[in-house]
Amino acid sequence: MEKFTTVSGPAAPMLAPNVDTDVIIPIQRLVGTGRTGLGPHAFERLRYLPDGSENPDFVLNRPQYRGSPILLAGPNFGCGSSREGAVWALMGMGFRAVLAPSFGDIFFNNCFQNGLLPVVLPEEAIRRIAAETEAAQGARHTRVDLVRQVVVTPEGAEIPFAVDARKREALIEGLDDVALTLRVQDRILAWQAADRAARPWVWQPVERGA
Amino acid sequence: MPATMLDRIWDPHVVADLGGGWSLLHCDRVLLHDLSGGRALEEVLEAGHRIARPDLVFATPDHAVSSAPGRTAETFPKGGRLLAGLRARAAETGIRLFDLGQDGNGIVHVMAPELGIVLPGTVLVCGDSHTCTNGGLGALAFGIGASELRHVLATQTLPQKKPRSMRIRFEGTAPPGVTPKDMILAAIGRFGAGAGTGHAVEYAGSAVRALSVEGRLTLCNLSIEMGAKIGMVAPDETTFEWLAGRDFAPRGAAWDAALRAWRALPSDAEARFDRDLVIEMRDIAPQITWGTSPEHVLPVTGRVPDPAAAANAEQRTAWEAALAYMGLAPGAPIAGTKVDWVFIGSCTNSRIEDLRAAAAVLRGRKVAPHVTAWVVPGSERVKRAAEAEGLDAAFRAAGFEWREPGCALCVAANGEAVPPGARCVSTSNRNFVGRQGTGARTHLASPAMAAAAAVTGAIADVRQLAA
Known part of the structure; x- marks a missing residue:
């Protein structure tokens, strides 16, 4: 996983509610392909016209937001499918942080697993950052600081945000969950032995069929 | 406690x-x-x-x-x-x-x-x-x-x-x-x-x-x-x-x-x-989605909403985009909207009871000539059970294609898709932009409502067919 401490750049506004993971990356791009190379396909149904050329009306195609590392989004961003490819596609496009009033639960978890920071901010704060960025034509940057847990707006105002302590540490350190969990493998095995006695039906049928 | x-x-x-x-x-x-x-x-x-x-x-x-x-x-x-x-x-x-x-x-x-x-x-x-x-x-x-x-x-x-x-x-x-x-x-x-x-x-x-x-x-x-x-x-x-x-x-x-x-x-x-929430069943009528989020849903007797009535600017923009994508006009009755495809299947509605409910609407009726209608049973067992009670024959007689189990047109990850611009009444779970194929327009509904759309060739109130 990519570590995350701070990121700075123009914040690209895409404030529609309920932007789903099918829109972020169509499933067809995830059939038989790896996790790299998805960046050009992120938002492809909004980003390109039917003839394959860029849609000039799509906000992320505007010159000031190309390569933005920060996405400003609307409520329930990343709802829908569990596809982790949505995170890979956003990161492939250059994003390292998404700021939204709320996120789809599965997408939110998937972000942390890859080093994309999802930040929950009030809608007013997001509108404010969007307005300040637009006023400066994208020339003034927003800074997301995970160590201090603040977002610094283009005008220099500091907006604190909450982040789960475990997730924060994992992002800053770039920790691997599996390795951490395997440290308590003894407890997992003990739990399983006890559960086998308490709920044999959960385990027996599986063995009978084996 | x-x-x-x-x-x-x-x-x-x-x-x-x-x-x-x-x-x-x-x-x-x-x-x-x-x-x-x-x-x-x-x-x-x-x-x-x-x-x-x-x-x-x-x-x-x-x-x-x-x-x-x-x-x-x-x-x-x-x-x-x-x-x-x-x-x-x-x-x-x-x-x-x-x-x-x-x-x-x-x-x-x-x-x-x-x-x-x-x-x-x-x-x-x-x-x-x-x-x-x-x-x-x-x-x-x-x-x-x-x-x-x-x-x-x-x-x-x-x-x-x-x-x-x-x-x-x-x-x-x-x-x-x-x-x-x-x-x-x-x-x-x-x-x-x-x-x-x-x-x-x-x-x-x-x-x-x-x-x-x-x-x-x-x-x-x-x-x-x-x-x-x-x-x-x-x-x-x-x-x-x-x-x-x-x-x-x-x-x-x-x-x-x-x-x-x-x-x-x-x-x-x-x-x-x-x-803790409650819904009274008497307040529910057969539902159909009109837009590109599952929350964009109406009773089949309802009218397509007007973005002017949206709660805020972002919702208004989202509704306008949804209506443009779906090719619908604000204020129009949703019933009577012409459909091109009907899909019965998915992990939502592809079990034996779903197929029975759809087949019951189809009996004695034919799929409208301009509609492509698919039924994809949810599993090998559902398929075999349906065939044993003759549901496959009922679907085929009405003009449906009887297909092999899988996710199929719910997610369009298998090379099958609703064509661009085509309107599909689907028993699946997502009406997202492009979900059933690039440019495909999805209306989510129950299996009986999907069957009603297939035979009338338009979004229809299943209660009027049953009468």
Whole structure:
């Protein structure tokens, strides 16, 4: 996983509610392909016209937001499918942080697993950052600081945000969950032995069929 | 202290308290499918880990397999390569795979309940957001991403935070034409596509008690479309009768012991939920979506909303974009909108009761000449059962194509798609932009409503056909 401490750049506004993971990356791009190379396909149904050329009306195609590392989004961003490819596609496009009033639960978890920071901010704060960025034509940057847990707006105002302590540490350190969990493998095995006695039906049928 | 069913399943599954509200949660069952299963197994092995408990993992191809009659793995070659990977890794690691054409194969959330792999009180995960479906049997089931899937395969556990609890009670008797699909679409329309975020939803009330297991699976299936990754229904005699004798369900003394434990799972009458909502069944009519989010839903007697009436600028923009994509005019009655395609299938509505409900509407009628109509049974068993009672013949006689089990047009990951600009009434769960194919326009509805649209060639109120 990519570590995350701070990121700075123009914040690209895409404030529609309920932007789903099918829109972020169509499933067809995830059939038989790896996790790299998805960046050009992120938002492809909004980003390109039917003839394959860029849609000039799509906000992320505007010159000031190309390569933005920060996405400003609307409520329930990343709802829908569990596809982790949505995170890979956003990161492939250059994003390292998404700021939204709320996120789809599965997408939110998937972000942390890859080093994309999802930040929950009030809608007013997001509108404010969007307005300040637009006023400066994208020339003034927003800074997301995970160590201090603040977002610094283009005008220099500091907006604190909450982040789960475990997730924060994992992002800053770039920790691997599996390795951490395997440290308590003894407890997992003990739990399983006890559960086998308490709920044999959960385990027996599986063995009978084996 | 009174407890919810969420407490009663979650708490005993905590292997370790990780601090900060995090639990290491034991997962009793893991389901794999072709789209991500083979790669997940490969990545775990490449990282130098073992598959912790292959005997608790079950695999089936469904997402990227053709649904064409007579299909093989190679009919859709890109999917065939994924399936080849899943086959190889499952064989290597000792994971049961229910392959194409075999008894037990099907859409993962159809075959797993059907085989008794899903049991009340178990924790079950799968790399698919519609894993919430399985909560219809009283399991705690949720979808996960690729990283969490690797974690659970390597450790049989997941670090998780306990969700908040939410209950939705459906009270009263279902009015004519109102199915479980209409119940859950009406709830999403009323409470919103993000209402369940961070929550596990328990569906309760007299109307839920009256539902079959198939209906409860449909209800739970759309929990994620309300934002909740977990949906569940307390197990009861309906559940136990349905489960008894299924392949992986316990038998004999183990069954008796299981029943005693399962009867203790339901929430206490005085249990408190973080959010407690109620819907009166008399307020629900057959539902149809008009836009590109499941919350864009109407009674079939309703009119397409006007963006001028939206609550704020972002919603107005979203509604305008949805109407433009869907090719609909504000204020127009939704009924009578001409349709080009009808799809009956998906982990939402492809079980035997769904096929019976659709076939009942079709009897003595024909699919409108301009409509392409597909029915894709949810599993090999559903397909065989339907054929045994002549439903395939009824669908074919009406002009439907009778196809092979899989996700098919719900997710369009298998080379099959609704053409650009075509309008499809679908029994699936997502009307997102491009979900059924680039430019495809999806209207979600129940199987009976889908059949009504097929024979009238337009969005239609099924109650008028039944009369």
